[in-house]
Amino acid sequence: MANNPSNVVVTRDLAVELNARVAQVPPGQLFILTDQTTRRQCLPVLQQIPALAQAPVFSMEDGDDAKTIDTVVQLWQWLGEMGGTRKSMLLNLGGGVVTDLGGFVANTFKRGIRYINLPTSLLSMVDAAVGGKTGINFNGLKNEIGVIHAAEAVLIDVRFLTTLDGRNLLSGFAEMLKHGLLDTPSHLDRLLAFDFQNPDFSVLSDLIALSLTVKQRIVDQDPTEKGIRKSLNLGHTIGHAFESFSHSQQRPLLHGYAVAYGLIGELYLAHKCCGFPQKRLVEVVRFIRENYGAFEITCDDYPVLYQLMCHDKKNEAVGAVNFTCSTMWARYIWIAMLNRNSSTRAWISTATA
Ligand code: GLY
Numbered sequence: 632m633a634n635n636p637s638n639v640v641v642t643r644d645l646a647v648e649l650n651a652r653v654a655q656v657p658p659g660q661l662f663i664l665t666d667q668t669t670r671r672q673c674l675p676v677l678q679q680i681p682a683l684a685q686a687p688v689f690s691m692e693d694g695d696d697a698k699t700i701d702t703v704v705q706l707w708q709w710l711g712e713m714g715g716t717r718k719s720m721l722l723n724l725g726g727g728v729v730t731d732l733g734g735f736v737a738n739t740f741k742r743g744i745r746y747i748n749l750p751t752s753l754l755s756m757v758d759a760a761v762g763g764k765t766g767i768n769f770n771g772l773k774n775e776i777g778v779i780h781a782a783e784a785v786l787i788d789v790r791f792l793t794t795l796d797g798r799n800l801l802s803g804f805a806e807m808l809k810h811g812l813l814d815t816p817s818h819l820d821r822l823l824a825f826d827f828q829n830p831d832f833s834v835l836s837d838l839i840a841l842s843l844t845v846k847q848r849i850v851d852q853d854p855t856e857k858g859i860r861k862s863l864n865l866g867h868t869i870g871h872a873f874e875s876f877s878h879s880q881q882r883p884l885l886h887g888y889a890v891a892y893g894l895i896g897e898l899y900l901a902h903k904c905c906g907f908p909q910k911r912l913v914e915v916v917r918f919i920r921e922n923y924g925a926f927e928i929t930c931d932d933y934p935v936l937y938q939l940m941c942h943d944k945k946n947e948a949v950g951a952v953n954f955t956c957s958t959m960w961a962r963y964i965w966i967a968m969l970n971r972n973s974s975t976r977a978w979i980s981t982a983t984a
Pocket residue numbers: 758759761762764860863864
């Protein structure tokens with residue numbers, strides 16, 4: 632099984648891309664994973680492909696709550712009952728929950744079968760489905776159990792985006808902003824010029840392709856996140872804290888909204904610690920405020936948010952919180968470690984291009 636994180640294709644005709652890839656799979660060995668929504672909205676596109684018309688379909692529940700070991704066991708059992716072998720292929724049709732869980736099941740069933748991700752949300756197209764991170768939530772912790780092993784291919788049909796609502800488009804777009812901030816000023820400019828009042832899907836499709844080149848370049852250099860791949864956590868240390876906090880307060884944020892607010896905090900840190908330009912900071916903050924609105928917190932919430940950051944699983948030392956700081960102007964990324972005294976020291980600097 633090839634561990635090739637670069638095998639990502641953006642297409643407007645999934646059938647053409649998929650046909651060639653499923654042609655070699657033995658009869659009866661193709662399986663499809665969806666959730667309830669993608670079964671309804673996206674599966675018909677797949678079932679127009681003759682080789683897939685009769686492929687068995689397992690539909691998990693919608694949402695992050697279903698990303699559990701129980702669902703994994705059900706899917707392992709189902710694959711076994713349906714005659715799955717080491718020559719089987721699993722097609723994961725859905726957002727990040729489906730591609731994360733389906734990838735984990737494929738990487739573990741019979742010690743690993745082939746799988747292809749067919750992401751249907753913008754978030755999974757530009758992030759979750761790409762780069763080989765798979766896993767499930769466990770013990771109340773997100774993505775606590777998993778493996779990193781890339782899909783044989785990631786086929787992105789941008790037509791699926793037309794079924795997404797504006798909030799889910801914005802959620803995925805936050806990861807694209809992150810990629811722009813890890814790339815060139817002109818890439819960031821193109822993102823900041825995107826008009827969500829009148830979204831142009833052909834422009835969005837070009838921006839997705841641009842985003843994927845940034846993610847692939849980083850993942851290709853460091854598939855197992857020992858160094859530069861940590862830069863893909865930009866916005867996520869504070870973002871994950873906002874996300875968990877919002878759930879505990881019963882005013883849940885979509886992941887990308889939390890990342891967008893996290894980007895504001897971490898770019899401010901980058902401005903203070905690493906010279907991220909103030910003009911850029913102002914532009915990004917304005918874009919986020921205009922499109923994502925604000926998430927209200929008060930000073931009383933700081934201790935809880937700080938505790939959540941201290942428990943971020945990316946931290947490597949007790950009492951320290953890691954942040955990715957983009958410098959942008961020099962295309963250098965710093966991973967800063969913030970200690971309890973709030974002094975920062977940069978300990979990794981890596982050119983991204
Ligand atoms: N979502 C961040 C990564 O793939 O590394």
